[in-house]
Amino acid sequence: MSREEILKKVNEIFWDVFDDESIVVTEETTAADIEDWDSLTHITLISEVEDEFGFTFAMKDVLGMKNVGEMLDIIEEQI
Numbered sequence: 001m002s003r004e005e006i007l008k009k010v011n012e013i014f015w016d017v018f019d020d021e022s023i024v025v026t027e028e029t030t031a032a033d034i035e036d037w038d039s040l041t042h043i044t045l046i047s048e049v050e051d052e053f054g055f056t057f058a059m060k061d062v063l064g065m066k067n068v069g070e071m072l073d074i075i076e077e078q079i
Helices: 003-018 039-053 059-064 068-078
Strands: none
Touching (some): 003 039
16 A cells, blocks of 8 residues: 555545544644644544554554654554
8 A cells, every 4th residue: 555545544534533524634734733633532543543554553653653644654664
């Protein structure tokens, strides 16, 4: 699966979690860029990504992610 395909799936997860199809996620997107992205929605996002891609993030990875690009890096390593 290409990085672009992963980003497309991640963007769809964001649409579902935030119930907002106007969100356009890029590799530089951070929690500060999306109004409703708080600690609870972060947990939901992580869970949905894990379910979609069939792996579990390490806690150090979850805590260390600074943007969506870093999330994509971890997904690429795991799949």
